[in-house]
C-alpha cells in the first residue's frame with residue numbers, strides 16, 4: 001500500500017504541493033479546452049477543435065480525480081521546529097520542506 005500511494009502522489013511530500021500541482025494541471029486542461037473551443041468557431045478546424053475540447057476535459061477530470069484520491073490519503077500535521085507552523089504531510093517520508101519557511105524538517109519513524 002505504501003508503494004501504491006507513493007506512485008500516485010509522486011514526489012510530493014506535502015498536501016500543499018499536491019494542491020499546487022493539481023491547479024497547474026487543471027489550468028493546462030482548461031487552456032487546451034479553450035483553444036479547442038476557439039477552433040470550433042472556425043469552419044476548417046471544427047473536428048480538431050472538438051478533439052481538443054474532449055482532451056482538455058479529460059485532463060481536467062483526471063486531474064480532479066487524482067487530487068481527490070491523493071488528498072484523501074491520510075496526511076499528518078507536523079509542526080515545523082523553525083517557524084512553529086503546521087504542515088500537512090504524507091506519512092512515510094523521512095523529510096519534507098516546510099511550506100512556510102522552506103527549512104528541511106526531518107521526520108522520525
Ligand SMILES: [Zn+2]
Pocket residue numbers: 080081082083084085098099100101102103
Ligand atoms: Zn517552517
